[in-house]
Amino acid sequence: MNLKLRIWRQKDSNSPGKFVDYEVKNVSPEMSFLEMLDMLNEELTLRGEEPIAFESDCREGICGACSIVINGLPHGPQRDTTVCQLHMRNFKDGDFLILEPWRAKPFPVLKDLIVDRSAMDRIMQAGGYISVNTGQAPEANAILVSKEVSDLAMDAASCIGCGACIAVCKNASAMLFVAAKVSHLNLLPQGHPEKYTRVWRMIKQMDAEGFGNCTNIGACEIICPKNVSLNFIAKMNRDYGLALLKGTYDKVKS
Amino acid sequence: MKLDAKIPSGPLESKWDKFRMNMRLVSPANRTKFEVIVVGSGLAGASAAASLAELGYNVRCFCFHDSPRRAHSIAAQGGINAAKNYANDGDNVYRLFYDTIKGGDFRSREPNVYRLAQVSGNIIDQCVAQGVPFAREYGGLLANRTFGGTLVSRTFYAKGQTGQQLLLGAYQALCRQIDAGKIKMYPRSDMLDLVVIDGYARGIIVRDLISGKIEAFAADAIVLATGGYSNVFYLSTNAKSSNCTAIWRAYKKGAGFANPCFTQIHPTCIPPSGEHQSKLTLMSESLRNDSRVWVPKKKGDNRAPQEIPDSERDYFLERMYPSYGNLAPRDISSRAIKLMCDLGYGIGPSGKGVYLDFSESIKRFDVEVIREKYGNLFEMYERITGENAYKGVMQIYPAPHYTMGGLWVDYELMSTIPGLFVIGEANFSDHGANRLGASALMQGLADGYFILPCSIANFFATNQMKRYSVDHPEFKKATEEVTTRINKLMSVKGKRTVASFHRELGKVLWDKCGMSREESGLKEALKQIPMIREEFWQNVIVPGSSNGINQSLEYALRVADFLELGELMCLDALERKESCGSHFRVEYKTPDGEAMRDDEHFAHVAVWEWQGNDKSPKRHKEDLVFEFIKPTQRSYK
Secondary structure, three states: EEEEEEEOOOOOOOOEEEEEEEOOOOOOOOOEEEHHHHHHHHHHHOOOOOOOOOOOOOOOOOOOOOEEEEEEEEOOOOOOOOOOHHHHHHOOOOOOOEEOOOOOOOOOOOEEOEOOHHHHHHHOOOOOOOOOOOOOOOOOOHOOHHHHHHHHHHHOOOOOOHHHHHHHHOOOOOOHHHHHHHHHHHHHHHHHHHHHHHHHHHHHHHHHHEEOOOOOOHHHHHOOOOOOOOOOHHHHHHHHHHHOOOOHOOOOOO | OOOOOOOOOHHHHHHHHHHHHHHOOOOOOHHHHEEEEEEEEOHHHHHHHHHHHHHEEEEEEOOOOOOOHHOHHHHHOOEEEEOOOOOOOOOOOOHHHHHHHHHOOOOOOOHHHHHHHHHHHHHHHHHHHOOOOOOOOOOOEOOOOEOOOOEEEEOOOOOHHHHHHHHHHHHHHHHHHHHHHEEEEEEOEEEEEEEEEEEEEEEEEEOOOOOOEEEEEEEEEEEOOOOOOOHHHHHOOOOOOOOOOOHHHHHHOOOEEEEEOEEEEEEEEEEOOOOOOOOOOOOOHHHHHEEEEEEEOOOOOOOOOOOOHHHHHOHOOHHHHHHOOHHOOOOHHHHHHHHHHHHHOOOOHHHHHHEEEOHHHHHHOOOHHHHHHHHHHHHHHHHHHHOOHHHHEEEEEEEEEEOEEEOOOOOOOEEOOEEEOOOOHHHHHHHHHOOOOOOHHHHHHHHHHHHHHHHHHHHHHHHHOOOOHHHOHHHHHHHHHHHHHHHHHHHHHHEHHHHHHHHHHHHHHHHOOOEOHHHHHHHHHHHHHHHHHHHHHHHHOOOOOOOOOHHHHHHHHHHEEEEEEHHHHHHHHOOOOOOEOOEOOOOOEOOOOOOOOHHHHHHHEEEEOOOOOOOOOOOEEEOOOOOOOOOOOOOOO
16 A cells, blocks of 8 residues: 655754655555554665654553654554554555654654653652562562452553653643552552652652643543553542642652 | 682572672672662663662663663563462472573573572562562462473463563662662663773763763673663564664673573564564463464365364374473474474465464353453454454464573673673573573563672672773773764765665574574575675665764664674584574484484583684683583473
8 A cells, every 4th residue: 555644853852843745655554553664764764864763662562662643643543552563454545644743741852753751750750669678578478469459450550651641632631641650559558658648749740740630531541552541540639639638748758 | 711600619509698698798888889880771670770779879770762661671471480389389499490490401500590599489579569460369369370391380470461560660669769869860871882991891881862972981880781682683572672782892892792592482473474574573472371382284274273173283282292282391382383384384375374272262261261361462463463363363483582692690690891790681691592481580680689789799899999980091992982883884875774784684593593503504694694794884874963863873883783793693503513492403403303412512601702803702611510400301292
């Protein structure tokens, strides 16, 4: 099949960007979307042009590096699928596709389709962990966790940190990402001692990074390649409310 | 090159305790005076960085990803082994040790492997305490499953995403220390050289992948946790950017490279679909718990698999290895699959594939049970191939997956360069000539959480080294060398893309140094690879500028190193005139086609020493002493 692509090109974060049109020919339906871009990049290189910069690594849908908006949808049209796992059999001959980077104020564009997502790491550093030094752990089976709780924590923990939820949100809210980590750790008994300081600090950092607020649209849940549920946002709000009532604010370092 | 493994004397069971008893310590107050650089943030790197910081050392951690959480450990699917004996099926530390030594075809060090088995239980404790959501039984206790090459259930797992969950645990521990100010993280930073002064590893040269700036960093010890080099084959299950540059640069600065030809080919991967293929995808070994591997008994049988009756199927793994059956180790299963395909029984358009059949398990349990165990793998299979495996079958073929070879390290995980430690897949240590499933995660975390943070103190306490700043002439020299290499690549302005060279190299290695090797092929490869390398430096195109983000340049630097490493792999494979584990030389096999070891001449680790660009590297030997297990012909029949 042949495709027309309109792709965002931007030299670096200080330069203005613009859309540039490309045509790709003889695309096999067995190719992945990124293999189609690899092919275009090989052609551009041979023509002496700079290839399109985009991120990817594992190409198995788990590392969370890939991040392309296709026709307005982060990761493209297939549900529960990262763009690296999207295959060309989902498109047809003559399709016109617009490719953009993640768009959100806390995600400045670094080049073409690559953005800076370090804000998400900084939120994780503000309490997205259980404080246990190496060697301090008790015997693994000394901590009983019911299968239901463990499975639910696993659902939350399956977040790959790609940021699609933020890219799709009209408020550029990071609530689903933050709620996934807060819920994963707050659900488990191991995470209980730091439950309230964790949620307090992570939300504070999220606000400081300039992410918007949640207005319960739910686009994040639909676009999430790992199907992380909106219910976790409700859980996080509950934990946050309790943290407020308990006066966590006074106990946490600012 | 002196190869002193520094193995403590005494009984196997007490060597690690004895080491810890006799090692020199660094007091908590003094630890804050030491600077450690950790390169890589996967399971080994993140766990080491976090544990070192918890002890009080000052750590700088580097990774080329935008976030440490994206290291390729994240893609490990099946599980992590530990000798907990929760299944009450006769497991213990000795059995895990024995299985691993035997699985590695008696080409690993007994004391290292025993220590690995000893700390395996602590790893599970640590991960659970961090909040890793391992699979559990209804009573709230941890669940286990079986894996290849063993007869017990000792594998802990989190759906088919065990690597992801373990890495997030280590990443969270890393985040905690970044928050505490004990670790400074340098993401999007590519290590391009090692700096050695007075014989000690003293720092690294790094390219900032955003600005393109070349920077030098000095430290009291350097830890490489930069993973394996399967991508030398071009097509492998490794992530696109996984590379050998850090360990290769260290090798060229004097670190011994051990057993480079020991590369694991994983039996169950999705077969390539065409020339465009950019990487291959693994289907976890755990699937073999609930499936049977077969080919049609009749060559060229084009019927749909469901239409082929049982009597016309050849369940060849069960036929060839009745006691382990579909759970035979990886090297053996891969070779059996290749054999059936080479004989003409393969399926699919290329004839390079066999069936992995779940229909019996789906009938016996329920689709839901299978979905809960392997749902993400079945979904991934469908996204890639467009086929629904819940109907009963997948098509699979072997692919490069893991490298047992790597930089040589002693019992303390230090390379032949004092002050340079190597952990995880980047070192050669514990898997011998073949790694058992669910052992890579175990080794990465054993090294990172428990062994290196302990043994590094012994190095600090016993060495009086001077600290150098990055103004030292050696740092200047290494920086200039890196800049020159980059400028040279940028100025070739040839006619072929980097990927085209990588594909060419990959094909040579896959054909001549892949699942089976023979003298004539290896000798041909040793002629071809230098020619590809020469053309690369004269005809490669690297567009754009070296200032700022340039993915073509990053890739070119990596392929330039693969083009050198590939040659060393072939040389090592040529010199090892025996078959063992993953290294199968067609000249050396038993009458029934199994790998035939030569313990008299090759019960050693081959360690290669760089001699300069125009000279052949020198081969050294570390003899393997088997005091506790008598090497036998490995049998899974």
